[in-house]
Every structure is written in structure tokens, then in C-alpha cells.
Amino acid sequence: xxxxxxxxxxxxxxxxxxxxxxxxxxxxxxxxxxxxxxxxxxxxxxxxxxxxxxxxxxxxxxxxxxxxxxxxxxxxxxxxxxxxxxxxxxxxxxxxxxxxxxxxxx
Numbered sequence: 001x002x003x004x005x006x007x008x009x010x011x012x013x014x015x016x017x018x019x020x021x022x023x024x025x026x027x028x029x030x031x032x033x034x035x036x037x038x039x040x041x042x043x044x045x046x047x048x049x050x051x052x053x054x055x056x057x058x059x060x061x062x063x064x065x066x067x068x069x070x071x072x073x074x075x076x077x078x079x080x081x082x083x084x085x086x087x088x089x090x091x092x093x094x095x096x097x098x099x100x101x102x103x104x105x106x
Contacts, residue, residue, distance in 0.1 A: 024069035025093055029102035031063050031079055036106075038063035042081025049074040049090065079105065 027046070031039040042060040044067050047053065055075060058067045067077075073094055079087040093100055 023096055023098075024071050025097055026066055026068040026099045027070055027077065027091060027102065028064070028066045028099065030104045031060055031065070031081075031087075032104055032106050033084060034106060039079075039081055039083055042079060042083065045078040045080065046070055046072075046091075047076045047078065048072055049076050052076070077102075 027044075031042065033039055039060055040062065043057060044060055044065045045057045046055040046067060048055055049072075055072060056067060056070060058065055060079070060081065070093075074090070074092050077089040077091050079089070087105065089102065089105065091100060091102070
């Protein structure tokens with residue numbers, strides 16, 4: 001085998017292994033409207049706080065969401081729905097929790 005191919009393959013395996021050991025966590029919560037009614041549907045989007053790049057997204061169903069996987073310690077969470085104005089929430093996971101429960105968001 002070519003030595004350059006072996007070096008390339010070893011590097012690729014090393015990078016892939018490192019990517020899989022990064023801690024991943026869930027962000028869960030419930031979204032309510034100002035009158036305490038459940039937000040029927042919408043989107044929940046996670047952005048990198050450093051450069052605003054998109055990380056992950058999910059849906060809000062009957063007010064609840066579970067966003068996974070998230071690896072970054074600091075993110076901006078955006079709640080988007082046709083029922084209300086966009087809402088932003090900073091989220092940090094400096095303790096390395098496997099789940100962050102934001103509770104009820106108005």
C-alpha cells in the first residue's frame with residue numbers, strides 16, 4: 001500500500017473518532033403564548049453564539065420540543081411560529097449536562 005494513503009486513512013479515522021466523543025445533549029422545553037395557552041406548532045432553531053451559524057433545528061408540537069444533538073456549550077435558541085413573534089433565548093451548558101430543561105417559555 002502507498003504510504004500516503006495509509007497516512008490519509010489514519011488521519012481520517014482519528015478525526016472521525018474525535019468527532020464521536022464530543023458530548024451531546026438535549027434541550028427540552030414548553031412554549032406558551034402570552035395568555036398561557038400552548039403554542040400549537042412552530043420551529044426551534046439552534047445557532048452558534050460565536051458566529052451565528054446554524055447548528056440544529058426541530059419542531060414544536062403541542063408546545064413541546066426536544067432538540068438533539070447539541071454539542072456547543074453556548075448557543076442561541078430561536079423559537080419561530082406563525083402564532084407569535086420570534087423569541088430568542090441564550091442557552092449555556094458549561095457543566096456538561098446531558099439534558100437542559102428550559103421549562104415553560106412565554
